[in-house]
Amino acid sequence: MTVEFVDTNVLVYAHNRCDDRRHPIARDLLTRLIEYGTGAVSIQVLLEWINVVTRRVPVPLTPDETARVIQDFDTAG
Numbered sequence: 001m002t003v004e005f006v007d008t009n010v011l012v013y014a015h016n017r018c019d020d021r022r023h024p025i026a027r028d029l030l031t032r033l034i035e036y037g038t039g040a041v042s043i044q045v046l047l048e049w050i051n052v053v054t055r056r057v058p059v060p061l062t063p064d065e066t067a068r069v070i071q072d073f074d075t076a077g
Contacts, residue, residue, distance in 0.1 A: 008048040
């Protein structure tokens, strides 16, 4: 089986609703990867994503929201 590693930017765009162009594309990609079970995220990418979505985006995620998303990543496969 081929595994596709997800880049930090894809995760950020998927959770940053302020980017009307990139958000739906990233969500669709993640949905496909989850559906087919071919997506993978490294610990480094996950840590970078946490830093960005909790500090650098216009509408940061709360710690509880961030934890829920991480749990979703864990149970998606």
